[in-house]
Amino acid sequence: MLADAKATRGAQLQNEFVVAEAGEVMLEAKGITKRFPNGVLANDHIDFTLKSGEVHAVLGENGAGKTTLMCILFGLLQPDEGEISIRGQKMDFRSPLDAIEAGIGMVHQHRKLIPAHSVIENIILGHPQARGVLKLKQIEEEVAALAESYGFKVDLRAKVWQLSEGEKQVVEILKALYRGAKILILDEPTSALTPVETEKLLDSILKMTRRDLGVVPFITHKLPIVLSLCDHVTVLQRGKVTARLQTCDATEQILAKKMVGREVIFNLKRPEVPTGAQILKVENLSARNNKGIMAFEGVSFILQEGEIMGIAGVAGNGQHELAEVLAGLRKAEGGSINFLGQDITNMSILNRWRMGIGYTPAERTDVGSIGAFSLVDNIFMNYYFDEEFNHKGVLDYKKMQRLTHEIIEEFDVATPGIDTSAHSMSGGNLQKIIMGRVFSRKPLLLIANLPAQGLDVGATEFVQRKLLEARSNQAGIILISEELDEILSLSDWVAPMYEGKIVDFIPIAEAKKETIGAMMAGSYQEK
Amino acid sequence: MTIFGYQLKLVRRATLPSWKAAVFSVLAVLFGLVLFSVVFFQAHVDPITAYKEIFSYAFVNTYGLRLTISRFIFLALVTYAFIIPFRAGLWNIGMSGQLYVGALAAFGVAYAFGGRDSSTIQLPAGLVIPLMMIAAAAGGGLMGGIAGFLKGRWNVNEIVSTMMLNFIAFYLTSKMIKEGGVFMNPGGRGESFELPASIRAPTIMDVPTTIFLVLILVILLQFLFAKTSLGYKIRAFGNNPMAARYAGIDTGKLSVLVFVMGGAFAGLAAYHYFGAVPGVFKIPRNYGYFGDLAFYGIICGLISMGNPLAALPVAFFFGGLSIGGRFAQGKLHLGFGIDYALLGVLMITLVMFQFFYRYQMMWMKKEE
């Protein structure tokens, strides 16, 4: 099916544009080696070749060195050894400015736009042409034409904070393209996108490759996307290239095995767990989003011990706000939340932690961790108030160091040590630390917001197993995910959410993928 | 830059051992001193002589050293007043106001016990002096707390509110000690009444005992940030407010608390500066000048990057330079303001050199 999709896309595009003569080597990196000051060898003699007209995926486990390699290609980091050449010419990038000049653009794993500025302002910002007099009108026209030609739809006058994640992504890409990027580096471009947005993005990426010879090294953990979009795959493992293959020779299983070095089980066994007492009762709950508009309304449900409630929804339908209200980070506009027989609607976040509610946020660097803190201090985030670790206001660092070691061990976190700061962790390993921290509190109620986002296949499977383990230990879990497969393989109840309403509650035995997909898209009609 | 096949590269540091930070600071100071010699040459003064005068008066001459230590105590306390909110990510620009209100409170205690009109006080000094200190801390803390409350409750920008509060405190003080208030000096010199000698802070070898405040505080603050949950909460809030909220930290309460603490330290600084040694409360005539007292706290806090221990040598050094600079200016007949200019240049070089805290320069062999 995926191969079909690719073929049809390709065929459509062939009619629209002249197909580039593929095969010319655009970028070549040889022997790239990078050792961080903390001793981590993130890239170990990596050779990497990009040809024009191809979409090249870089795969690897969390912490394999993908982001590091891309930062080196973009001039953000300097390699200790190795060289980069573009169209056969040797390059020496001191900073991203050099790389931009050489025609490289990068969209980062974490967005770097200024929320208060408009789209067009963000695109102009730092642009070489912006130094002199601004010909705003002219630039706007050019950008609009550029967007049009790739099928991007975005309001150039809108402020960035008003945009969805997908639109922000488009802005980043436009920004790079407007600076004349011929090689576009996308670091996990689809992690935060809705399926529809992802679909659109993929289309545009294909257009780019067919048209401008733009070459796109594409980093992602979503293997189906790799198979449907990319031509070549380079697999990294612990900083080394372990495989180079063509997607026509690959399957998901093969790719997963190459990345992780072992067989990955894609089908989890969900054991029977007897449900226990009622943990959570939500009645007629509603709340507003950041723009002051109602994010969700009239949400009511009951959750029992040993149950996973899978809230399936496309981003932006209120599930994120629902998670925040349950965790206490957002005020409820109306309705009530009852936890273990107690009304907690207006209870402080701290007391919710104390009572056994755990929340793993989707925003890892902004909410879930503190970049400048060591791992030990990051784990203290959920423990500084706990009598076991806080003796009359004095923190027990010895004990916390032990716990940190335990979490690192149990969650198989790749890190040089417990004193490493959070911002030198790779995205996926940071997520493991956050999950490990919250799981270690053995919460009675766990709210997991996009728990597997940005995790590699092995780690995804691992986190999913952990969720099931917590369920076996009688925890009640609210799982928020955009991946229908994840929801279906873990949940006892499936609750599709659309435009701030939970459409239905479906016991897993009766859940059908098509129906739920339609409910998420708002196109389900009651018979 | 390439020289003999070697290439100079800038590399971002992950961590910096504190001894290296200290080395860079010393280098920065030396660099600043060399740079400033230009000014001495301009004034036809041999820089070596000038520096000799400055340093020997500030750090060797017994009378000068005594002034240096007193200035150091003041600077260390105002630096702490800045550091506590700073570690929570908040900017206390209101040290001047907190100082003034702290001093008013301390003099209020003296006044209440008849310290204005008679040279002997009924109560024992051992009681009045601690009371004055407590009042000073409470006054400063209250002043800081207002800004903290506005921040915590309605998210009013603390820089703006502390500045406004500075004006209020300044005019309140003018009123109290110059324009008809009860603290006016009976002699009408435009300053407060003099504290009776019996209730000035005792000294040990001519060093005011307020130095113990600094020594106790540095230990407490180091401990606070390294080991306690309060210190942890302050650091978490300062580094990532959203993450702090997620972790259940009551950021509103914490804003009030750090400003009350900061204000209290400023109040203690005021007690030292006006109450302990000279025993008289004076203020500059115009608002434009009144900042420089406390703004050194900001600079010292920034140079020491919020580290209470590092703040001590920084405060000692700048305390000494301000004393020595003023002395040399008089002795060598230099232009007015040379002392401030010297301090300013050194501060700038110190802040500039902090670049090397974050980046490392390396020579690397370039492969052909």
Ligand SMILES: Nc1ncnc2c1ncn2[C@@H]1O[C@H](COP(=O)(O)OP(=O)(O)OP(=O)(O)O)[C@@H](O)[C@H]1O
């Ligand atoms: N600034 C840094 N300082 C020290 N170590 C770092 C730094 N950045 C990354 N590392 C380490 O280098 C290794 C590779 O990290 P990188 O971010 O390239 O991984 P990644 O493949 O992108 O992983 P993920 O899929 O989790 O995003 C990791 O072990 C990480 O801890």
Ligand SMILES: [Mg+2]
């Ligand atoms: Mg990464």
